[in-house]
Amino acid sequence: MPIEIDYRFPPGVNAEKQAKIIAIGQTVGTWDAPFSHREDILNSHLAQVIRSVTNPDGSSLTTIQFPEANVENDISSLLTMIFGKYSMAGAAKIIAVRLPHHYGTHPKLGISGIRERLNVFNRPLIMAIFKPALGLSASDHAAILQEVANAGLDIIKDDEIMGDLQVAPTLKRLEACHQVLDNIKQQTGRTVLYAINVTGTADKLIEKARLVVREGANALLLNVLTYGFSVLEALAADSEINVPIFAHPAFAGAICASPDYGMSYSVVLGTLMAHGGADAVLYPAHYGSLPFDPDEEAKIRESLRSRHVFPVPSAGIHPGIVPKALADYGQDVILNAGTGIMDHPDNPAAGVKAFFEALERIQQGESFELDHVPQGSLRRALEKWM
Amino acid sequence: MPIEIDYRFPPGVNAEKQAKIIAIGQTVGTWDAPFSHREDILNSHLAQVIRSVTNPDGSSLTTIQFPEANVENDISSLLTMIFGKYSMAGAAKIIAVRLPHHYGTHPKLGISGIRERLNVFNRPLIMAIFKPALGLSASDHAAILQEVANAGLDIIKDDEIMGDLQVAPTLKRLEACHQVLDNIKQQTGRTVLYAINVTGTADKLIEKARLVVREGANALLLNVLTYGFSVLEALAADSEINVPIFAHPAFAGAICASPDYGMSYSVVLGTLMAHGGADAVLYPAHYGSLPFDPDEEAKIRESLRSRHVFPVPSAGIHPGIVPKALADYGQDVILNAGTGIMDHPDNPAAGVKAFFEALERIQQGESFELDHVPQGSLRRALEKWM
Numbered sequence: 001m002p003i004e005i006d007y008r009f010p011p012g013v014n015a016e017k018q019a020k021i022i023a024i025g026q027t028v029g030t031w032d033a034p035f036s037h038r039e040d041i042l043n044s045h046l047a048q049v050i051r052s053v054t055n056p057d058g059s060s061l062t063t064i065q066f067p068e069a070n071v072e073n074d075i076s077s078l079l080t081m082i083f084g085k086y087s088m089a090g091a092a093k094i095i096a097v098r099l100p101h102h103y104g105t106h107p108k109l110g111i112s113g114i115r116e117r118l119n120v121f122n123r124p125l126i127m128a129i130f131k132p133a134l135g136l137s138a139s140d141h142a143a144i145l146q147e148v149a150n151a152g153l154d155i156i157k158d159d160e161i162m163g164d165l166q167v168a169p170t171l172k173r174l175e176a177c178h179q180v181l182d183n184i185k186q187q188t189g190r191t192v193l194y195a196i197n198v199t200g201t202a203d204k205l206i207e208k209a210r211l212v213v214r215e216g217a218n219a220l221l222l223n224v225l226t227y228g229f230s231v232l233e234a235l236a237a238d239s240e241i242n243v244p245i246f247a248h249p250a251f252a253g254a255i256c257a258s259p260d261y262g263m264s265y266s267v268v269l270g271t272l273m274a275h276g277g278a279d280a281v282l283y284p285a286h287y288g289s290l291p292f293d294p295d296e297e298a299k300i301r302e303s304l305r306s307r308h309v310f311p312v313p314s315a316g317i318h319p320g321i322v323p324k325a326l327a328d329y330g331q332d333v334i335l336n337a338g339t340g341i342m343d344h345p346d347n348p349a350a351g352v353k354a355f356f357e358a359l360e361r362i363q364q365g366e367s368f369e370l371d372h373v374p375q376g377s378l379r380r381a382l383e384k385w386m
Numbered sequence: 387m388p389i390e391i392d393y394r395f396p397p398g399v400n401a402e403k404q405a406k407i408i409a410i411g412q413t414v415g416t417w418d419a420p421f422s423h424r425e426d427i428l429n430s431h432l433a434q435v436i437r438s439v440t441n442p443d444g445s446s447l448t449t450i451q452f453p454e455a456n457v458e459n460d461i462s463s464l465l466t467m468i469f470g471k472y473s474m475a476g477a478a479k480i481i482a483v484r485l486p487h488h489y490g491t492h493p494k495l496g497i498s499g500i501r502e503r504l505n506v507f508n509r510p511l512i513m514a515i516f517k518p519a520l521g522l523s524a525s526d527h528a529a530i531l532q533e534v535a536n537a538g539l540d541i542i543k544d545d546e547i548m549g550d551l552q553v554a555p556t557l558k559r560l561e562a563c564h565q566v567l568d569n570i571k572q573q574t575g576r577t578v579l580y581a582i583n584v585t586g587t588a589d590k591l592i593e594k595a596r597l598v599v600r601e602g603a604n605a606l607l608l609n610v611l612t613y614g615f616s617v618l619e620a621l622a623a624d625s626e627i628n629v630p631i632f633a634h635p636a637f638a639g640a641i642c643a644s645p646d647y648g649m650s651y652s653v654v655l656g657t658l659m660a661h662g663g664a665d666a667v668l669y670p671a672h673y674g675s676l677p678f679d680p681d682e683e684a685k686i687r688e689s690l691r692s693r694h695v696f697p698v699p700s701a702g703i704h705p706g707i708v709p710k711a712l713a714d715y716g717q718d719v720i721l722n723a724g725t726g727i728m729d730h731p732d733n734p735a736a737g738v739k740a741f742f743e744a745l746e747r748i749q750q751g752e753s754f755e756l757d758h759v760p761q762g763s764l765r766r767a768l769e770k771w772m
Contacts, residue, residue, distance in 0.1 A: 135428035261644035
């Protein structure tokens with residue numbers, strides 16, 4: 001399979017003309033007589049317009065096939081080729097990217113690797129986020145972790161805004177939380193993953209990722225779109241980074257939210273993340289707090305799973321959406337809740353328990369109607385959020 | 387000066403409400419009684435809404451001040467904070483970013499450093515791009531360089547799509563072109579800069595940049611937006627990279643082109659590049675071949691110069707626009723032409739000469755009316771492109 005890209009143009013754009021501009025302008029460009037002796041090789045680098053169709057609403061769609069010889073088996077060179085200069089040429093949105101299976105980087109762990117680390121194989125995983133996002137000390141983090149981990153949580157992550165800040169430096173957070181996770185492992189045999197946010201300029205970020213892994217970090221969080229796909233790929237290919245990488249979608253809306261410009265969410269958070277080496281990818285769930293198209297969400301899920309990457313629907317997730325989420329996702333999903341755990345009316349531990357009660361009720365085929373749910377953590381959560 | 391961000395919302399959006407969502411949601415979030423002992427420090431990380439105004443067209447503008455303690459003096463953590471999750475919340479565009487002067491990375495060379503390397507102090511610089519973009523061998527590159535460098539060119543760069551490809555690997559291009567530049571230096575004393583495109587996953591890209599500099603590269607080209615600001619910052623801060631970094635705007639339209647989403651071109655290609663450590667920044671000129679707002683171009687120019695970064699208006703530049711460009715830019719500009727040099731009706735050398743004839747006519751106060759321009763390279767260029 002070659003590299004195929006679908007570009008959508010709004011009504012009034014001459015798609016056939018634009019397709020030619022892309023196929024030539026984003027590859028070889030034009031050439032004159034002095035290069036006629038290189039005609040064959042120049043032609044071999046040109047892209048081909050496969051089809052151009054006009055939709056009933058007047059918008060149009062063009063599919064272009066690019067030679068793999070033009071790019072370097074990574075996401076950054078791919079983006080430069082398919083939408084580098086052309087992104088500035090007028091209204092056009094990339095709505096699909098189809099890559100050969102071998103293209104890019106495979107996750108080291110993915111769905112099965114993360115399950116093996118946790119020793120949990122037959123149910124969705126439950127993930128929390130440290131809240132408040134900024135202002136807590138390292139020991140505050142440890143105290144929160146102690147509570148939610150004891151309650152049965154599988155995974156916790158930093159808020160994406162929490163970097164290597166004076167209030168709670170990365171290594172201090174790791175040290176404090178690592179102690180908690182070690183104790184839980186010793187006392188219960190359970191592994192809990194803590195995806196610690198790695199930040200900094202590219203070289204320092206990669207060094208820091210290696211350092212925290214040496215110091216016992218068992219998962220990483222990366223804001224792929226603000227640091228760069230090239231950083232994700234470096235971490236994913238690094239032999240010292242033998243822990244799962246959780247990719248955060250921060251900044252995705254700047255590229256994906258416009259109807260007529262940029263690239264679809266399903267391309268950026270699905271296809272590109274899956275070929276960039278992420279082990280698990282966070283993205284908004286359509287039943288959450290951010291506006292999100294269910295079709296885009298379904299495409300992301302399929303793209304990720306096709307490369308064994310864990311889907312992590314996020315943002316506004318609480319125990320009340322578990323029935324819908326499981327109907328959509330089945331077992332291979334990580335349900336990621338921030339305030340949906342931390343702001344449970346009782347306490348964060350009750351927030352975790354509410355999720356497990358919800359999973360249990362679904363397994364037993366029991367109703368989520370408020371009157372049918374017994375007093376307890378789940379009922380308290382449903383009363384607050386449903 | 388704190389960090390101040392201007393967000394613009396389209397008509398119908400409640401700006402005051404959104405401003406509060408940003409100020410709280412992009413920093414600390416909310417907190418409950420268990421954290422009341424940390425109230426002071428939590429408050430210190432909150433952003434403040436400075437103003438919200440509704441414009442006559444119904445759109446509105448909100449200015450928010452963020453604490454520097456929330457970020458790491460770099461562009462990536464800044465983007466995560468100001469537009470991370472919120473970019474996915476609905477229609478909103480960041481149209482201005484104001485940073486403290488000390489924030490970020492300063493260019494090592496900038497305008498004066500590039501001029502010193504070239505020993506050219508009192509005129510605009512002329513820059514060309516290797517064309518065709520893909521398909522030429524390393525020795526084809528050397529032959530083109532020989533011709534345009536002999537004609538007096540100051541700087542040449544790879545096309546942004548030209549990576550480390552089999553047809554002309556980076557080190558082979560460098561080796562072939564370096565020989566040409568050495569000969570010119572020995573024969574004429576002139577330095578010509580060749581901005582070689584550095585690509586790859588972040589760690590390999592940084593290693594490759596160090597390697598090409600050791601092997602004699604005298605300038606680098608980086609597609610900042612497809613590889614990541616964190617990579618630019620790493621190169622800019624690297625003591626081994628003692629050559630100017632030319633930042634290419636590839637992919638900027640995916641972030642900037644939409645009227646209601648993303649960030650303005652002047653923010654991304656002006657403010658962020660200038661605080662990210664670039665020595666020279668390419669962007670579309672409004673009299674070029676891409677649609678571009680002259681006001682945005684002016685803002686980019688001012689942002690770059692305020693940090694001594696060389697502005698490089700590009701895309702569709704040919705000798706006929708020199709009078710307009712110099713009226714806008716004065717001397718401190720790099721005029722960057724691809725086909726405007728390489729596709730000159732005579733040959734690329736004539737393309738370079740046409741630019742220098744144009745500079746000479748302006749210095750002499752002579753007309754660009756075709757009838758007044760004598761036979762020669764400039765006239766041939768004007769006949770083709772005006």
